[in-house]
Amino acid sequence: MTRGNASAFTGAMSPSVRLQEMIRVIRGARTQGEERGVIQRECAAIRAQFRQADNGTRSHNLAKLLYVHMLGYPAHFGQMECVRLIASPRYNEKRVGYLGAMMLLDEKQDASLLITNSIKNDLSHSSQYVQSLALCTLGCMGSAEMCRDLAPEIDRLLRASNSYIKKKAALCAVHIVRKVPELGELFTPASRSLLSEKNHGVLHGAVVLITELCERNPDTLEQFRKAVPELVQIMKGLVMSGYSPEHNVAGISDPFLQVRILRLLRILGRNNDTASDAMNDLLAQVATNTDSSKTAGSAVLYETVLTVMDIKSESGLRVLAVNILGRFLLNNDRNIRYISMTSLQKIVQTDHNAVQRHRGTIVDCLKDQDASVKRRALELSLALVSAVNIRSLMKELLLFLSSCPPELRAHTTSGIFNAAERYAPSQRWHIDTILHVLTTAGGDVRDETVPNLIQLITTATELHCYTVHKLYRALITDISVQSLVQVACWCIGEYGDLLLRGECEETEPVQVAEDDVLDALEMVLQSHMSSPATRGFALTATMKLSTRITHNVDRIRSIVSIYGSCIDVELQQRAVEYNALFKKYDHMRAAVLERMPVIDKSSPGHTNGESAGGSIKEMEPTKLTQEVVLPQGPANQVCDLLDLLGGSGEPLQPSPALSTTALGPVSSTAGGDLLDLLGGLDVTPVPPSVIVYEKNGMTLKLQTDKQTDTGMTITLTATNSTDRDITSLTLQAAVPKSVQLQMKAPSGDVIPAHGLGQVTQTVLLNNPNMVSLKMRVRVCYTSQDFVCQDTVQIDSFPSPAW
Amino acid sequence: MMHFLLLLSRQGKLRLQKWFTPVTEREKKKVIREMTLMVLACPPRSCNFLLWRDLKIVYKRYASLYFCCGLGDQDNELLTLEVLQRYVELLDQYFGNVCELDIIFNFEKAYFILDEFLVGGEILETSKTVVGIAMEEAETLQETMEEYMSKPTY
Numbered sequence: 001m002t003r004g005n006a007s008a009f010t011g012a013m014s015p016s017v018r019l020q021e022m023i024r025v026i027r028g029a030r031t032q033g034e035e036r037g038v039i040q041r042e043c044a045a046i047r048a049q050f051r052q053a054d055n056g057t058r059s060h061n062l063a064k065l066l067y068v069h070m071l072g073y074p075a076h077f078g079q080m081e082c083v084r085l086i087a088s089p090r091y092n093e094k095r096v097g098y099l100g101a102m103m104l105l106d107e108k109q110d111a112s113l114l115i116t117n118s119i120k121n122d123l124s125h126s127s128q129y130v131q132s133l134a135l136c137t138l139g140c141m142g143s144a145e146m147c148r149d150l151a152p153e154i155d156r157l158l159r160a161s162n163s164y165i166k167k168k169a170a171l172c173a174v175h176i177v178r179k180v181p182e183l184g185e186l187f188t189p190a191s192r193s194l195l196s197e198k199n200h201g202v203l204h205g206a207v208v209l210i211t212e213l214c215e216r217n218p219d220t221l222e223q224f225r226k227a228v229p230e231l232v233q234i235m236k237g238l239v240m241s242g243y244s245p246e247h248n249v250a251g252i253s254d255p256f257l258q259v260r261i262l263r264l265l266r267i268l269g270r271n272n273d274t275a276s277d278a279m280n281d282l283l284a285q286v287a288t289n290t291d292s293s294k295t296a297g298s299a300v301l302y303e304t305v306l307t308v309m310d311i312k313s314e315s316g317l318r319v320l321a322v323n324i325l326g327r328f329l330l331n332n333d334r335n336i337r338y339i340s341m342t343s344l345q346k347i348v349q350t351d352h353n354a355v356q357r358h359r360g361t362i363v364d365c366l367k368d369q370d371a372s373v374k375r376r377a378l379e380l381s382l383a384l385v386s387a388v389n390i391r392s393l394m395k396e397l398l399l400f401l402s403s404c405p406p407e408l409r410a411h412t413t414s415g416i417f418n419a420a421e422r423y424a425p426s427q428r429w430h431i432d433t434i435l436h437v438l439t440t441a442g443g444d445v446r447d448e449t450v451p452n453l454i455q456l457i458t459t460a461t462e463l464h465c466y467t468v469h470k471l472y473r474a475l476i477t478d479i480s481v482q483s484l485v486q487v488a489c490w491c492i493g494e495y496g497d498l499l500l501r502g503e504c505e506e507t508e509p510v511q512v513a514e515d516d517v518l519d520a521l522e523m524v525l526q527s528h529m530s531s532p533a534t535r536g537f538a539l540t541a542t543m544k545l546s547t548r549i550t551h552n553v554d555r556i557r558s559i560v561s562i563y564g565s566c567i568d569v570e571l572q573q574r575a576v577e578y579n580a581l582f583k584k585y586d587h588m589r590a591a592v593l594e595r596m597p598v599i600d601k602s603s604p605g606h607t608n609g610e611s612a613g614g615s616i617k618e619m620e621p622t623k624l625t626q627e628v629v630l631p632q633g634p635a636n637q638v639c640d641l642l643d644l645l646g647g648s649g650e651p652l653q654p655s656p657a658l659s660t661t662a663l664g665p666v667s668s669t670a671g672g673d674l675l676d677l678l679g680g681l682d683v684t685p686v687p688p689s690v691i692v693y694e695k696n697g698m699t700l701k702l703q704t705d706k707q708t709d710t711g712m713t714i715t716l717t718a719t720n721s722t723d724r725d726i727t728s729l730t731l732q733a734a735v736p737k738s739v740q741l742q743m744k745a746p747s748g749d750v751i752p753a754h755g756l757g758q759v760t761q762t763v764l765l766n767n768p769n770m771v772s773l774k775m776r777v778r779v780c781y782t783s784q785d786f787v788c789q790d791t792v793q794i795d796s797f798p799s800p801a802w
Numbered sequence: 803m804m805h806f807l808l809l810l811s812r813q814g815k816l817r818l819q820k821w822f823t824p825v826t827e828r829e830k831k832k833v834i835r836e837m838t839l840m841v842l843a844c845p846p847r848s849c850n851f852l853l854w855r856d857l858k859i860v861y862k863r864y865a866s867l868y869f870c871c872g873l874g875d876q877d878n879e880l881l882t883l884e885v886l887q888r889y890v891e892l893l894d895q896y897f898g899n900v901c902e903l904d905i906i907f908n909f910e911k912a913y914f915i916l917d918e919f920l921v922g923g924e925i926l927e928t929s930k931t932v933v934g935i936a937m938e939e940a941e942t943l944q945e946t947m948e949e950y951m952s953k954p955t956y
Contacts, residue, residue: 066909066910067909070818070819070909072816091940099913099914106824106825108826127943139921140922172922174922175922178922201932204928208925254928255881263876296884299878299881299884302878335879338851339851370849372848372849373849
């Protein structure tokens with residue numbers, strides 16, 4: 001039932017009751033639809049009223065519209081009415097007009113410009129309440145253009161007016177400076193003199209204005225440093241004054257003003273010894289005398305602590321401040337504990353030891369019910385981890401992880417991993433910690449956790465047995481956490497033989513049969529919970545076990561052949577390739593599936609770890625390391641091993657029996673003896689060359705043809721002292737990452753017997769970064785019906801002929 | 803500085819909104835929605851400080867109303883609790899035993915009181931009495947309906 005038909009205005013009713021009537025009616029609507037209907041009718045009436053001539057109801061109609069707007073309904077048709085009302089001579093209409101402007105207009109609307117003139121006029125109105133309306137509106141929503149226009153007027157009001165207007169002009173100036181920073185210079189003189197005002201409102205506005213000016217202009221900041229004694233005096237007055245009913249809040253005299261002054265002092269004292277000295281005593285006084293039993297006092301103390309820690313304060317004062325924070329940490333009030341931790345976080349780098357003293361309390365806050373407190377405690381705990389406390393603190397963090405709110409889990413896991421990375425006391429502890437995290441929160445860890453953990457496991461060579469046992473046990477318990485399952489599969493595939501051996505030093509060994517292990521992997525393969533990537537891991541692991549178990553290889557064969565028709569393309573490809581490995585390349589299977597070398601940390605895919613200059617391991621070509629870190633199908637692995645040295649793309653037939661990955665130092669004996677062995681091959685005087693390889697009658701020599709700062713040209717020469725030709729010779733080379741390698745075509749691939757001929761190959765090296773040049777060469781050849789393959793490392797090159 | 807101040811009822815209805823930075827209507831609605839969800843979900847006796855986007859959120863519940871404001875990173879959260887307390891006291895001083903209904907039916911007065919206390923996101927006046935006097939004197943400038951009708955129009 002709607003009372004009071006909107007179109008029939010009854011003059012006897014007082015207008016404000018009309019507004020309240022409407023509100024009552026709207027609130028009485030029982031459904032959203034009914035409410036909409038009422039509001040549509042009211043808005044139509046309001047629109048009609050707006051179009052009419054002035055009948056004294058305009059302000060109330062606008063007020064009604066503003067209420068409707070607050071409920072979320074459109075009210076843009078009221079914008080022009082605001083402009084009209086602001087221009088009205090009646091205070092009531094101006095008041096509502098300005099309110100409407102602040103609610104419906106913002107600087108983005110064109111209509112806001114239309115009120116600039118009214119504001120200008122009202123700023124010089126005879127009534128201070130009209131002036132105040134204009135000042136308030138300008139200070140809340142003035143656009144840059146309006147600010148530029150009216151700034152001189154504001155400056156005038158800052159100097160010559162009563163305190164009611166001055167304080168509003170000050171905050172208006174603050175807004176102007178935020179919008180148009182260049183205008184700061186205009187207000188600087190007036191703001192200085194405002195500091196001598198007694199009125200708290202004006203003083204507060206002045207401090208806010210000065211703060212704003214100093215933050216934006218370093219010259220102004222320098223200027224206002226001279227005002228520090230004055231500010232100190234004002235502050236002293238507030239702190240020492242007796243009870244003042246007008247300004248007292250819970251025993252503190254005007255805490256709002258005190259906090260703003262402290263904030264300004266902070267800016268003035270920062271990086272400046274003189275200013276900091278001048279405020280030292282005051283800060284000590286405030287810190288000791290302020291009663292913090294209520295929020296007002298704590299607010300002042302909090303600001304004091306922030307100031308002390310940010311300026312160049314005496315060490316005694318700093319200690320005092322940290323102690324206050326420590327006290328806050330023990331406060332019953334959650335808010336106080338929260339801000340204490342926020343402040344401690346700011347100083348944990350610079351005053352680390354001081355904060356460490358409170359570690360116990362901070363760690364207790366991890367157990368607080370409140371999410372905000374927990375978050376702060378987590379941040380601070382992670383910042384406090386050190387080599388000394390890593391074991392005990394990690395216990396707490398892991399405990400926290402098991403019950404922490406979901407939005408903090410990802411952050412917690414990455415924090416734990418970082419801490420473990422930096423301070424792990426032992427590899428076993430490190431592995432245990434990561435496994436614990438994966439079991440508790442494996443779904444919230446970052447993607448690189450899996451390769452990182454695998455890398456860590458490979459380096460902990462003595463712990464392989466222990467690790468695979470732990471992971472096997474974890475796997476048979478629960479296969480839902482993908483990251484954990486992936487690592488477990490990889491480990492079982494790699495170290496399954498250790499698992500089956502049934503003995504382990506570090507932990508209770510399991511008594512499993514080959515079938516049990518294969519069962520576990522097959523469970524992962526078939527489970528709906530396993531992601532495609534996880535299934536890939538499981539399949540590869542199963543395949544790898546074929547060289548580590550003895551009885552059940554047929555079972556593996558059948559698994560692999562079944563997945564040859566899997567719908568998942570990746571799995572299908574792998575299965576097909578593994579099948580091929582079984583059928584056509586069975587002789588290579590053992591080599592292909594043998595133990596991985598220790599994975600180097602500095603390869604791409606690791607975000608941490610710096611490359612140690614010149615280490616041998618660093619020389620893997622980029623594409624190889626990527627594949628080694630993330631295990632893929634063996635077909636790829638075969639190619640990768642073949643491509644170990646990059647360079648020449650000729651196919652090789654490495655024989656597993658004879659292949660090595662030896663990285664032993666080069667035996668570079670003096671050339672003299674060997675030249676004799678090779679007979680009269682070298683007739684012409686040649687530049688000095690070194691023998692880099694000598695085996696099975698095959699000798700490889702290296703000579704430097706040309707050398708510059710950024711590169712060199714070398715020639716590899718292969719000779720044969722056996723009585724039969726060496727055939728299928730191929731040479732491959734690898735160099736450090738930043739070096740570019742180009743191998744020219746070899747002169748042939750047959751080395752005549754008895755040293756009657758040689759094969760040469762030229763290699764161009766371009767070294768733009770001028771790193772220390774090293775090279776690894778792989779030789780492959782067939783001699784006496786054996787296929788031979790060797791790798792040699794060349795650490796130094798002979799000097800060139802010229 | 804304060805970026806915004808919102809008064810929300812326990813049912814999530816907006817009772818007052820003051821924006822101290824230029825915000826589009828759409829963005830305002832979004833902020834209101836998110837604040838409502840965040841603040842109404844907090845259990846009682848929680849910490850009154852939250853983090854949201856790049857702002858610090860301070861909220862406090864008074865009877866059936868949640869007072870919720872967004873602060874810049876230099877602002878003192880504990881002091882802001884006192885600011886909210888002061889605003890409630892000013893409303894109480896004006897309305898006498900203020901309750902949510904007062905703010906619903908006299909929302910423009912709530913805004914006028916706010917404008918005597920905060921301007922541009924900063925505190926304007928730290929004395930309760932001064933604000934009270936200002937409100938009284940402004941009221942005397944308000945005229946009755948009959949006086950309106952008898953005034954000449956321009």
